[in-house]
Amino acid sequence: MPIRLLAAVLFFLVCSQPVLAECYRIATSAGTGATGEIAQITRHVFATAGLCVETVRVPVRRIDMMLAERQVDGWVQAVDGKVLPSDGIFFLARDLGHLEGTLYWSPEDPEPQGGKVSIGTVTGVSWALEEIRNRGGRLFEVNDNKQLLSMVVNRRIRGFLLPEITYRHFLVRFPRLSNYHSRTVIDLSIRVALRADLKPLAAKLEAAIGQTLEERFPDQVWQRYLEELGVPGVKASGSW
Numbered sequence: 001m002p003i004r005l006l007a008a009v010l011f012f013l014v015c016s017q018p019v020l021a022e023c024y025r026i027a028t029s030a031g032t033g034a035t036g037e038i039a040q041i042t043r044h045v046f047a048t049a050g051l052c053v054e055t056v057r058v059p060v061r062r063i064d065m066m067l068a069e070r071q072v073d074g075w076v077q078a079v080d081g082k083v084l085p086s087d088g089i090f091f092l093a094r095d096l097g098h099l100e101g102t103l104y105w106s107p108e109d110p111e112p113q114g115g116k117v118s119i120g121t122v123t124g125v126s127w128a129l130e131e132i133r134n135r136g137g138r139l140f141e142v143n144d145n146k147q148l149l150s151m152v153v154n155r156r157i158r159g160f161l162l163p164e165i166t167y168r169h170f171l172v173r174f175p176r177l178s179n180y181h182s183r184t185v186i187d188l189s190i191r192v193a194l195r196a197d198l199k200p201l202a203a204k205l206e207a208a209i210g211q212t213l214e215e216r217f218p219d220q221v222w223q224r225y226l227e228e229l230g231v232p233g234v235k236a237s238g239s240w
Contacts, residue, residue, distance in 0.1 A: 023052035024198075027066060027075040030057035031144030032122050033166030034078075034099070037225045038190060041096050041218050042076045045192075049208035051201070059143075060124030067195065074194035078163060080127045081189040092192040092202060094209040097218045101127050101186035104152075104167060105159040107179055112137055112159030120148050120157040128161035131185050149174045163188060168226060 024046070028039045039055035046053035055076075058066060066072045067089065074089065078099045085091050103119075105112050112119050112135060119137040121128035122144060132139050140157045142148045145166060151157050153176055162170075164184070171178050192209075194201065212218065 023054055024073040025054050025056055025071070026192075027058040027063045027072040028055055029060045029063065029075070029077050029124075032060060032078075032125055033145055033163050034169070034222075034225060037221050038076055038078070038096070040221055041190075041212070042192070044217055045096070045205060045208045045212050048211055049201075049204045051204070060122070070195075073198060074192065076190065076192050078188040078190050080130070080186060081191075083126070083191075085193060088196050089193045090196055090199060090202070092194070092206055092209065094206045094213075096190040096192065096209060096212075099188040099190065100164040100184045101131075101161065101188045102164045102167065103131065103159060103161055103183045103185050104177070104180045105182075106155075107181055109158050111181070111183065117159065118157040120151055120160040122148060125161070127186050127188060131161060145170060146173075149177065152177065161185070165222060165225070 026039075026042055026046075028035045028042070035057055039057075042055055043053055056072065058072070058075075060077075063072070063075050063077075064086070067075070076096065078101075081095075081098075103112065114136050115138060117135075117137050118140045119132045119135065120140040120142060121132065123141040129139070137159070140151070142151060145162065148160055148162075149170055152160050153174055164182070167177075167182075192205070
């Protein structure tokens with residue numbers, strides 16, 4: 001085959017290949033509660049916006065490092081709504097919903113307060129760490145919720161902090177915690193953070209979040225999260 005013809009064939013083959021759309025990698029915080037459900041809602045939002053996304057479970061303490069190294073393009077987490085974005089990222093203006101951050105303790109004990117009382121949380125959960133500091137409690141950090149609740153059942157710690165919907169989810173596995181006292185300590189916003197250079201995606205994603213909420217897709221996800229284990233649904237407010 002003449003060289004010119006061969007070059008033309010190769011050029012045609014290369015140019016005729018479909019151009020793959022960029023796929024964004026979004027981190028969800030592993031072990032902190034409802035990670036799979038938050039990831040499912042996130043994937044629905046990106047699909048509604050016509051964008052490819054891969055959600056990856058990452059320990060909270062590693063998310064910032066992975067963002068700095070551009071291993072992920074952003075994150076989705078339930079955080080204190082007053083939290084400001086760190087350098088190099090921005091928050092979408094619309095949240096995916098809300099959860100109640102709650103303190104739990106045994107009916108045999110007073111409400112956890114003071115330096116001699118151990119209060120547990122998953123490592124790196126900022127809103128829980130702040131609440132423990134404010135209460136002057138003794139911090140007890142673990143790797144995930146199962147480990148946390150096992151420690152509670154064994155009376156290794158006197159109180160613990162979780163999103164309320166996650167507590168309900170785990171009651172089937174830890175029925176001894178069903179009579180625990182509780183106090184809502186914070187309203188958590190499920191926020192989407194992206195690298196600053198992805199700001200052109202904001203309008204499209206915010207419109208997709210609006211459509212997702214109008215369809216009540218998150219409500220369906222949260223209801224399944226509880227019903228799969230036979231747990232009664234939590235109160236619905238239009239944004240969990």
